[in-house]
Amino acid sequence: MEYAQKPPALSSEGSMSENWVDWKQQFLIFLKASGIADKPTDVKASILLNLIGPVGMKVFKKFIFHHPADKENVDILMEKFDDHFSPRKTEVHDRYIFFSSTRQKSETIRQYVETLKEKANCCNFGVLTETLIRDKLVLDMKNKDLRKHLFEQKYLSLSQVIDLWEKCEHTELISKLCISKELLEKQSYKAADKNLSKKTWNCIKCNTSHEPKQCPAQGKKCENCGMYNHLTACCNKPAALKNNLAQNDLV
Structure with missing residues (x-):
């Protein structure tokens, strides 16, 4: 169809990942609207390179092809452009993100566990997912006494770690409140003593x-x-x- 609108050349302004996704969508629509979608892959590859513009051609020249025929395969070309502009995250990268996670101050321990579960979905942990989340919690633990207690447990589930962590935090909170109250009382006593020392009562x-x-x-x-x-x-x-x-x- 002659009236099918061609996509503009690939833009270099803004996010290149988003630019490529938009251009790729317009290109596929153009192929279908113009009746070229059923053409051989080499023809569609030539049309892609003809329309993508200087920015896309600069990237194309850096591609490495193991077979000369791959240059004329539109599917292989689009896959290489996908990998260039939107690189796929590897399992190693996703696991690094998981193990380097830190609990935010606003997160409860259970909310943190949900965050870890979400990140673990991309890590391909399989049946080890729950035990690795358990180990991550132990790794993050600052309380040495509690960590030592966990090390001594022969069987330790994720839920047990969560419960013990919550109890420990609750105990520490109460301890901090008691210490704060004690310090406040001491400061009040000191202030009272200081005021008394400034006065001479019942001067004769x-x-x-x-x-x-x-x-x-x-x-x-x-x-x-x-x-x-x-x-x-x-x-x-x-x-x-x-x-x-x-x-x-x-x-």
Whole structure:
């Protein structure tokens, strides 16, 4: 069909993986709409190379073909373009992602296990999936005592590790709360002691509470005994002393 719209040349702007997927889809639609889909593979390969443009041709020139005829096979060409723009992840890569996973602070232990199960789906672990997730949890464990306890277990399932981990975290949380409460109480006691040390209660010179060296009677003359540095109301000397002091002043 003459009115079938040809795909534009492969673009180099943005994500090349997405660009190739879009171009490949347009190319397949064009083959079907133009009636070329049933043509020989070599004809379709030539059309692909004719339409893909400079960006695609630059990639094509780097391909290695074990057989010369492969260059003219459209299926082999598209597979090589697939591998170039959207490389397939290998089992080694997927397992590396699994074993290098770390638990996020916002994740509960059970949520972390679900994350590991999802990643394990791409790793081809087979019947070993659950035991490898169990081993990954033990590997991630920071509590040495709990890890030692797990090492001593002859039979240890994934569910047992999860339960023990949760109990350990709960115990540690309670311990931290108790320690925080104890520290808070100590700080309160220290603050109270500090405030008490700043005060002199029931000062005998002025009968008030005040900080050291802040007595209001300092320098004041007692009208009862005539001596300084205490108030008359706090004087504990007999009134007769006042008369004796007055007489001594006259002599």
